[in-house]
Amino acid sequence: MTKNETAHRFEMDVDGQIAIIVYEETHFKMTLLHTEVPPALEGKGAATAIIEKTLEYIEKNHYRLVPLCPMVVAYIKRHPEWKMILDESVRDNY
Structure with missing residues (x-):
């Protein structure tokens, strides 16, 4: 996985296809906005892999x-061990 700072997204190549998570970053706060997986990778765990x-x-x-x-959000609800990295502004929602 790579952090493409120019495009503001994390990218992961899976069998020649690119899965992404779009982010905003400010003062050590990372806001994850959108996860996208090409249709060829749907149902193959690519979204879970890039989220992890x-x-x-x-x-x-x-x-x-x-x-x-x-x-x-759904991933964190299924894996509450990740609550430890949540910003305090959203922690009460989980």
Whole structure:
């Protein structure tokens, strides 16, 4: 996975297809806006993989997470161990 700072998105190549998560970044706060997976990768775990890698990046780089993307929100609700990286402004929603 790579962080494309110019396009404001995380990108992951899966079998020649690119899955993305669009983000906004301010003062060590990462807002995840949209996850997109090409139709050829749907149902193959690509969205889960890029979400996991993005959350690992956020944790490793000491960002606080504001998840606005419904896929990321659903992932965190299924994996509450990631609540620890949530920004305090949204933590009560989980």
